[in-house]
Amino acid sequence: HPPAASPAPLSFVVRRQPGRMTAKQGNFALKPYLDCIRETLNAALCVTNFASQIVERHNKPEIEVGTSSELLLNTVVIHRSDNEKVMIEPAVNSVRMSVKVKQLDEMDEILARKFARFLMLRADNFIILRRKPMPGYDISFLMTNFNLEVMWKHKLIDFVIQFMEEIDSEISAMKIAVNERARMVGYQYLKEFNS
Amino acid sequence: APMFEARVESCITQHAWNGDRTMLAVCPNDNTVILLKKPSAEDGQWERVATLSEHDALITDIAWAPRTNRIVTTSQDRNAYVWTQHGTEWKPMLVILRITAAATSVRWSPDEQKFAVGSGAKVVPVCYYEDANNFWVSKMIKEHCSTVCAVAWHPNAPIVATASTDFRCRVFSAFLKSLDPKESKTPWGPAAKFGTLLYTFEAHGWVLDVAFSADGDTLALCAQNSSVSFIDVAAAASGSATAAQTLRLSELPLMKLLFLADGTLVGAGHCFSPLAFCRVNGVWLLQRKLVASKSMQKQESSISVMRRMFQSHASTGRTESANTLAALETVHQFPVCGLQHFNSTVTGSPAEFTSSALDGKIVGWSSDELAGAMQAMGVG
DSSP: OOOOSOOSOEEEEOOOOTTOOOSSOTTGGGHHHHHHHHHHHHHHTOOOOOOOSSSTTOOOOHHHHOOOGGGBOOOEEEEEETTEEEEEEEBSSEEEEEEEOOOOSHHHHHHHHHHHHHHHHTHHHHSSBOSSOOTTOSEEEEEEHHHHHHSOHHHHHHHHHHHHHHHHHHHHHHHHHHHHHHHHHHHHHHHTTOO | OEEEEEEOSSOOSOEEEOTTSSEEEEOOSSSOEEEEEOOSSTTOOOEEEEEEOOOSSOEEEEEEOTTTOEEEEEETTSOEEEEEEETTEEEEEEEOOOOSSOEEEEEEOTTSSEEEEEETTSOEEEEEEETTTTEEEEEEEOOOSSOEEEEEEOSSSSEEEEEETTSEEEEEEOOOTTTSOTTOEETTEEOOOTTOEEEEEEOSSOEEEEEEOTTSSEEEEEETTTEEEEEEHHHHHTTOTTOEEEEEOSSSOEEEEEEOTTSOEEEEESSSSOEEEEEETTEEEEEEEOOOOGGGSOOOOHHHHHHHHHHHHHHHSSOOOSTTOSSOSSSOSSOEEEEEEEEEEETTEEEEEEEEETTSEEEEEOOOHHHHHHHHHHHO
16 A cells, blocks of 8 residues: 655754854855755656546646645755745655745735735746745745756756745835835925924 | 767657667657667768657657567557558557556567556556457556556566556566466466566655666666665565665666666666666675766867857856856756667767657767776776
8 A cells, every 4th residue: 555645744944053144145144044945946856747647648737636645745844934934845747835935024924925926926927836825825836847848957946046035135125115115205294294 | 978979859758779779769758759760970960760650648658679670659648559660661550558547668578579568547558469359458467556657577587577656666477378488487486377466675765667687686676765776586586585775875866777788787867867886796886977078078169168158148147157057067958768778889989878868869878897997986
């Protein structure tokens, strides 16, 4: 009999190494986290073309179909902190990767949601993006064997890592811009009453 | 070290050579098989001789019987066809496989009178030609719990080994009363009834490929957890607990295995270079990784280096550095999905076996001792 359903996902907490950060490299603290994700994706993206064994003439991503438990590998969750994590769910012909972006207050939550929604509405152009995030995460990727047949695997992983590097900086830049705009509007309005 | 490298199509999944290695059948990742003729002169073109198109869906495996010159192709449309050559044309004949899911792999038996097909329907049909009905008919081997990824025939006995995604490699009897001689002997004693399970090996990952050595003494299998297991057939038949030896690799998983004539095992897959394994004092070891020798890599002039850097900056917006190098150093840029015996030459370059990958390349390799010894000195 094939093995039972996979156990609870493995979790890794990636700790910063104190005393190694320099002022110049802003995302130096992010490097162990991204390296861990890169190595995990390198192993998880060993996918091959696999026709459905349940429906004849079908060839669907097994991670989305989910009915044959022996074709799904153990889920790996990589935590950077309590509120930043990545979940990688591999299968025989597809891998689903979900990202939870760091959100410290409500403004961050709104910005992350709007940013992710903007991307997910244009998921066709993105090719590997999933239209709905997995529950508990902000954004999800679905990489199938068909994507890997036309794209280099190491380049695809480079792209995902670069995306993760930039999403943090984009959201904090947007937050600064929103606060700046609010401050400017308030200043211009209250200037009238400051005679 | 690779002896020759030829990009024959834009991408290739499976390939097979004919008996005298003059023709090559490739599947360019769609529902056709293209037959190519080997170039006779240096820098010659591989010319297309024929296209076999009868399948509806992706072709998963091609097997070319060397002596009887028949090609059998299997596809994800749950059909198989046996192609025979009539002059310059190849005529298909349908095989009644009776499976309800895709066929994944096919292998001719050593006597080329029957072939075994691995399928997603969790059964292995063994097919033979029935003169009375003028059709290829099948008998089923059951007992699998999941898709069968690969099949392999024992060189001397009517035995077939199967690799499956239910984490097991199994060995079955494939004794057909009408075809096999009555007194066939197998390592497990006299030939048992068709479909009898003789041996099961449980791996810790999906078993992706299985292969018998040329003398039938060793059964090798590779699994998705980057391991290769070697099973001593005689010890396994006598029920010994130490029949299997498993090697854990630090590379990405292998997808295909091939035993060479001198007893070394070659494997390739998600680690883009082939790995060679040999037996030393009864223990199997990873011998070396076959990489491109320095002479194969073309020397780049400084102008072409500058042009390449400018092009990458223009097209990707980032300058090329060690981290963002576009092409990998290995010969193949995609996972290797086919390994075949070759033992012949292409325009004067000899090779023992060839590999095919989705980058469209057929690369011939040979494991000559001199290159191996120098590599070992450099590494160890």
